[in-house]
Amino acid sequence: MTTRIDARFAELKKQGRSAFITFLMGGDPDPKTSLEIIKALPKAGADIIEIGMPFTDPMADGPAIQAAGLRALKAGMTLKKTLAMVREFRKADDTTPLVLMGYYNPIYIHGVDKFLADAKSAGIDGLIIVDLPPEEDSELCLPAMKAGLNFIRLATPTTDDKRLPAVLANTSGFVYYVSITGITGSASADSAAVGQAVARIKRHTKLPVCVGFGIRTPLAARAIAQNADGTVVGTALVDALRASLDGEGNATAGTVEAVAGVVSSLAQGVRGASQAAE
Amino acid sequence: MNSALPNSFRSGPDERGHFGIFGGRFVAETLMPLILDLEKAYAEAKADPAFQAEMDGYLKHYVGRPSPLYFAERLTEHLGGAKIYFKREELNHTGSHKVNNVLGQIVVARRMGKKRIIAETGAGQHGVATATLCARFGLECLVYMGAVDVERQQANVIRMEMLGAKVIPVQSGSRTLKDAMNEALRDWVTNVHNTFYCIGTVAGPHPYPMMVRDFQSVIGLETRAQMHELEGRLPDSLIACIGGGSNAMGLFHPFLDDPGVEIFGVEAAGHGLTQLHAASIAGGRPGVLHGNRTYLLMDDDGQIQDAHSISAGLDYPGIGPEHSWLHETGRVTYLSATDDEALAAFQLLSRLEGIIPALEPAHAIAKVMELAPKRPRDHLMVVNLSGRGDKDIPQVADILRGRKQ
Numbered sequence: 149m150t151t152r153i154d155a156r157f158a159e160l161k162k163q164g165r166s167a168f169i170t171f172l173m174g175g176d177p178d179p180k181t182s183l184e185i186i187k188a189l190p191k192a193g194a195d196i197i198e199i200g201m202p203f204t205d206p207m208a209d210g211p212a213i214q215a216a217g218l219r220a221l222k223a224g225m226t227l228k229k230t231l232a233m234v235r236e237f238r239k240a241d242d243t244t245p246l247v248l249m250g251y252y253n254p255i256y257i258h259g260v261d262k263f264l265a266d267a268k269s270a271g272i273d274g275l276i277i278v279d280l281p282p283e284e285d286s287e288l289c290l291p292a293m294k295a296g297l298n299f300i301r302l303a304t305p306t307t308d309d310k311r312l313p314a315v316l317a318n319t320s321g322f323v324y325y326v327s328i329t330g331i332t333g334s335a336s337a338d339s340a341a342v343g344q345a346v347a348r349i350k351r352h353t354k355l356p357v358c359v360g361f362g363i364r365t366p367l368a369a370r371a372i373a374q375n376a377d378g379t380v381v382g383t384a385l386v387d388a389l390r391a392s393l394d395g396e397g398n399a400t401a402g403t404v405e406a407v408a409g410v411v412s413s414l415a416q417g418v419r420g421a422s423q424a425a426e
Numbered sequence: 427m428n429s430a431l432p433n434s435f436r437s438g439p440d441e442r443g444h445f446g447i448f449g450g451r452f453v454a455e456t457l458m459p460l461i462l463d464l465e466k467a468y469a470e471a472k473a474d475p476a477f478q479a480e481m482d483g484y485l486k487h488y489v490g491r492p493s494p495l496y497f498a499e500r501l502t503e504h505l506g507g508a509k510i511y512f513k514r515e516e517l518n519h520t521g522s523h524k525v526n527n528v529l530g531q532i533v534v535a536r537r538m539g540k541k542r543i544i545a546e547t548g549a550g551q552h553g554v555a556t557a558t559l560c561a562r563f564g565l566e567c568l569v570y571m572g573a574v575d576v577e578r579q580q581a582n583v584i585r586m587e588m589l590g591a592k593v594i595p596v597q598s599g600s601r602t603l604k605d606a607m608n609e610a611l612r613d614w615v616t617n618v619h620n621t622f623y624c625i626g627t628v629a630g631p632h633p634y635p636m637m638v639r640d641f642q643s644v645i646g647l648e649t650r651a652q653m654h655e656l657e658g659r660l661p662d663s664l665i666a667c668i669g670g671g672s673n674a675m676g677l678f679h680p681f682l683d684d685p686g687v688e689i690f691g692v693e694a695a696g697h698g699l700t701q702l703h704a705a706s707i708a709g710g711r712p713g714v715l716h717g718n719r720t721y722l723l724m725d726d727d728g729q730i731q732d733a734h735s736i737s738a739g740l741d742y743p744g745i746g747p748e749h750s751w752l753h754e755t756g757r758v759t760y761l762s763a764t765d766d767e768a769l770a771a772f773q774l775l776s777r778l779e780g781i782i783p784a785l786e787p788a789h790a791i792a793k794v795m796e797l798a799p800k801r802p803r804d805h806l807m808v809v810n811l812s813g814r815g816d817k818d819i820p821q822v823a824d825i826l827r828g829r830k831q
């Protein structure tokens with residue numbers, strides 16, 4: 149099975165460059181603006197798009213992404229509406245990989261089988277579910293693989309060589325290396341340490357290894373992209389989005405542009421990286 | 427009752443931390459290695475006679491155990507039915523059952539070489555117990571507490587600070603216990619290398635629900651022996667309030683395989699079950715939060731709803747996973763008491779027995795007031811008096827004063 153994610157990484161490999169992956173909360177600041185933003189991302193330079201599924205209790209997220217989730221929920225975002233947004237996006241773009249990222253409970257309540265069928269038919273390619281470690285693979289990871297969706301696992305600085313095989317066993321699409329011990333938007337990643345960690349993971353897998361958490365600037369993105377197959381930026385985009393809102397937290401005429409602008413400059417940073425030889 | 431009845435109600439959880447479909451380890455990868463370490467460290471401690479001996483020493487000389495099993499004569503006369511006994515956990519050092527669990531976890535943390543302890547707290551009783559043992563053992567202590575709870579449990583905030591702990595008011599979400607737990611988990615993910623998370627109830631990822639239950643089971647084990655001494659037999663019924671469910675699990679667990687013992691857990695019904703409340707079994711359904719699958723209050727999209735209870739210690743939209751399983755197997759009956767019922771019980775107990783209970787166990791007393799009159803005089807009923815009411819006096823005084831105006 150080849151997903152859009154696999155195809156995209158194969159294509160980037162030919163071009164000899166690292167992927168730029170964006171994270172934004174689905175429905176932030178409202179479902180309509182959120183769709184406009186996501187539509188603008190590929191042109192601004194996003195190679196892969198992660199869409200956050202808002203949850204009331206995001207225990208791995210810092211204040212910026214927590215607030216983004218709450219804005220989305222307040223604007224009426226639900227899992228069903230997130231999938232509807234994906235369907236809209238797919239009408240005009242059938243190649244950019246889309247990954248849903250979030251927490252398990254809304255999926256569990258939607259019903260695992262129904263969720264997988266709905267996500268697949270909407271045009272989703274992969275899932276990153278923060279609170280499902282390998283110990284709980286039977287919940288969603290194995291059914292997702294069967295349904296033809298990539299289950300992208302997080303590896304962290306605490307995932308040692310002994311544990312890595314368990315983490316990688318049922319991972320597909322790519323491996324998401326969390327560059328810090330911490331929540332989103334807190335510390336910034338140390339590119340030398342990240343380089344070593346990526347190399348360590350690559351000794352265990354042929355999958356692309358992407359790095360996220362704590363990358364905010366084009367310069368930092370470039371440093372990470374030297375060694376990684378992809379660079380994920382979330383909080384910096386969410387911050388740019390928030391800064392464009394009016395006093396009530398509503399979208400303004402400049403919101404889509406504000407996010408797209410930051411995406412462009414980060415994408416430039418990633419494209420400026422000279423990929424280390426394999 | 428959809429599952430076949432097990433041979434024993436006391437054999438859970440399985441090696442993956444499941445009680446039936448409940449429990450599990452739903453946490454971020456960053457925490458997983460640490461949770462596996464903790465599981466191993468706890469298993470080793472449990473098998474080590476020196477660990478038990480150390481615990482027994484502190485339980486006796488520092489906590490003041492065993493706590494008495496006291497015949498509540500005037501309440502019994504007043505209600506005119508079952509013979510009511512109080513398991514006096516409010517007499518423990520720090521004023522509640524919470525210290526039993528904290529002691530166990532702190533001794534495990536010391537064995538693991540952890541020097542920084544974090545905790546979440548609702549009523550502040552778990553925070554006070556944690557701050558106390560951290561002071562006793564010279565450990566750094568940070569307590570996350572919802573900003574609403576910081577307001578309504580001021581006395582405990584001051585106590586924690588006097589004990590040298592840092593209390594961090596949590597402003598996110600509903601600013602109560604659930605949000606304090608989120609924030610503690612975020613701290614833990616960030617400081618995973620040197621930090622031990624001391625969870626205050628039988629919830630969280632495996633092995634916490636099992637470990638906390640084991641540490642609290644001293645309540646039920648003592649009750650069994652004391653009742654044998656006083657009455658020469660087992661009690662006929664047990665009642666305890668439920669926030670996450672640790673004082674209840676501690677009392678219930680040693681009796682789960684005695685079919686003659688009726689068991690009741692009491693959730694907080696807040697303003698009533700059709701309005702804002704904290705009764706996750708009565709008003710919720712199975713979902714996944716804070717590391718385990720259990721009954722939760724949520725909407726149709728799986729978003730967690732805010733709980734409400736007059737009692738900060740019960741103001742939580744979930745319940746420990748073992749309780750969810752005991753509910754589905756039918757072994758334990760879950761009832762609920764409203765804010766008003768708890769307040770009435772709080773006042774009655776203060777006047778009749780000279781014991782001012784915490785608002786949490788006042789919920790259990792409220793159901794004793796309903797159940798005891800319907801039972802015969804030779805029916806032995808044990809209620810867990812999980813904590814004393816000192817912390818609640820300003821809040822209750824405000825409410826009562828407000829009503830008179």
Ligand SMILES: Cc1ncc(COP(=O)(O)O)c(C=O)c1O
Pocket residue numbers: 522523548549550551552626627628667668669670671672673674738739740784786787812813814
């Ligand atoms: C005195 C007392 N009882 C009960 C509880 C509720 O917790 P649990 O259900 O874990 O016993 C609390 C929590 O703060 C408490 O302080």
